[in-house]
Amino acid sequence: MSRRTPLMLQITPGDPRPITRQIVDGVRRLVASGELPVGAALPSVRGLAQQLTINPNTVAKAYNELTAEGWLDARAGLGLFVAPPRQVLAPEERERRLDEAVQRFVGDVIALDLPKEQVLRRIDEELSFLTPKKTA
Structure with a gap:
């Protein structure tokens, strides 16, 4: 089983963006900068929720959005991984x-x-x- 990469995300309560958006933006930034390389395993929904002391549903929503946009790959029984870059927009x-x-x-x-x-x-x-x- 591959080792989970801890996410160095910081949630700011005073930020006007919802927490879900802060997570999505933070993961995008980590992937775009190369700090989260292709194939890196992300923490589980529950694990990241505990790390950030937030509701797991919030993390699940952010992960779902990132998966739908092609930033993450969901592998049944294995978890979430950083997806290879793909060009989907005209x-x-x-x-x-x-x-x-x-x-x-x-x-x-x-x-x-x-x-x-x-x-x-x-x-x-x-x-x-x-x-x-x-x-x-």
Whole structure:
């Protein structure tokens, strides 16, 4: 049986995003950055719920969403594993989703009244973090 990879997720009670969304976003980030490699086994629903001290139904909902989106593979009797990358969205759909995400982001950030350069620098830092780590 393969060893479960602990998830280094942090749930923030003051975050406006629901806990399910925080889990989904956190797992996506870990996979995109390479911290959770393809084939890595994730904690069970109950295990992650205990780790985060949240309801198991919340974890199950997040895992179901990640599986439906192709981030995770569910293997009967074995658990959940990081899925190999797959391209399922047409270029037009990817562009549409990018437009929506940028509009939401700008709507959230505009009220902070930060210099454009600072915002762009932070975006660049975050995207650099998500560049998959190279292994020797």
